[in-house]
Amino acid sequence: RDRLPALLDADIDEARSITDDAQPLEELQATLAVLDHYGTRYEVDFGIVRGLDYYTGMVFEMYTAGLGAQNQICGGGTYRLAQLFGGSETPSCGFGIGFDRVLEVCKIEPPREPRVAVVFLPDVAEDAIRVASRLRDDAGVRTTIDISGRKFGQQLKHADAIGADYAVIVGTKEVEAGMVTLRDMRTGAQEMLGFEEAVARIVG
Template sequence: MLQKPRGTRDFLPDEMDQRREVEGIMRRFARTWGYREVCTPEFEELELFTIRSGEGIIQEMYVFEDKGGRKLALRPELTAPVLRMYVNEGKTLPKPLRWFYFADCFRYERPQKGRYRQFWQFGIELIGADSALAEAEVILLARDILAASDISFSIHVGHLSLMRSLLDGLDPDDQKKIRMFLDKKDTGGLAMYLSSQGRDDLCTRLTALAGCRDLNEVFTITGDLPDRDRIEELFSILDASGLEYTLNPGIARGLDYYTGMVFEIFAENLGAENQVLGGGTYRLAHLFGGEETPSCGFAIGFDRVMVARGERMPAPGTVAGVAFTPEGRDWALTVAGAFRNAGIRTELSLTGKSIGNQIAQIARSADYALIIGKRERELQQVTVKNLRTGGQKVLSLSDAIGEVSGSEPR
């Protein structure tokens, strides 16, 4: 038997119902904040991703050559494609642009809990706004969306200027190594490395900074910064908004194009891969041939949100099943059509067996049985049987629809 490719999944209707429900919540919240959905190609020029992230990521991507010899890659993320789209056809739109996306991405990695080779991301990009308020908006929207998705999470907010101020003047390679130690919270490794460089003093300050959870203390470690006002404004907005978060100057987000605020959100019940969201302020458009454009955004690991939620079936709508005799068939089709026009999920029995048999089958999943035979056909009526109470009524078609649509689903 043929198997599906490694790291991919099939979704049966029960699971799709849940995914669509959460997807709908995320879309709805993004829209209420003024964000509009965009869509980019499933695959892009390979270069788009190597410009952003370096050649090293080629081995982590699905890369292929098309029949014209073009080097292409299945998208491993959506920020670069969305910013490419912005540069290609969004430059003249009035700013700021508020865009969101929900789409699948592909990475050639070892699957584990909450990590698949095909996975879905929900994300937003706020393009062309450069302010503490814009950064705060992105964080608050992230909070709203995840809260509405009904998972438990914690928000960590940092700012790259803080750490960079301490690393200023160091060799870029050194800076990168140090950021990696800090990102991994590997203080032992950090101490060893800085000691070998004769910078024990720096280690003390960096460790203190990464562990610092109070903004005033942060500035006593870093001293005054050009960005200080902006940073203080950001956090004062967050505080005024009643956001629950942890200040974390240790967030390094190993990428060079992040320029200021960075934040990460972690969920419970997730094992090793517990980050459900990452984002920050970045400059990327100029890499794709546009003008330098300050932007801010985040991406949610949708599949991880689903794992964190656990099994949670959305309430099904009311379901009606139609049982009918051969003489009632044509009237049954008319009735079913009218019910569907009224927005009621209506399933016609297809067995052609006895009424009893049809009702037995309908009763497995439906709330109402609509029974239609010769008598109903002749009087243009419908026998509506409530499968929970057992009661039944003979009604006109419009009354029958009213009876069923006015009810609560099971």
């Protein structure tokens, strides 16, 4: 305990001369060798103390630029907890990530998937629901269908309001022909197509 203050600002070689237990330092040095191999930037700090009591070995923290004082995005360490739950003593390592901070610094934009609204006439509602199911389940297209009883024109307005890229129109003539009408909500252009061709246009 008397040697602890000297350890706080020591490097590994100095720590080796201060402490009598060399094994933890050898394990740390082996870990640092792996980080060196991958070109990872790091700083050895014997003064870091994680807040959880169960850490029994090396602990680590990860930081990033661009977040001011709240720049830590990950922290963790090594521990031996299995025996507390009836298992054998097993070396383990765990960590926690601050996803909000990671997303803030990375500004990750998920890829935008096309969104489709199925618009239909009341007398072919069951056919429209089947089309919506095929779009979702078979083609994997993000699909909305309005079954609240809105009229055809109101359904189109709703599709535009929710930001749908396409409207898949199901009416009597589409059902009779075994096709759908695909309407581009950005341009207003529409065309009657077979189901597979409509899907290809949507995802293409």
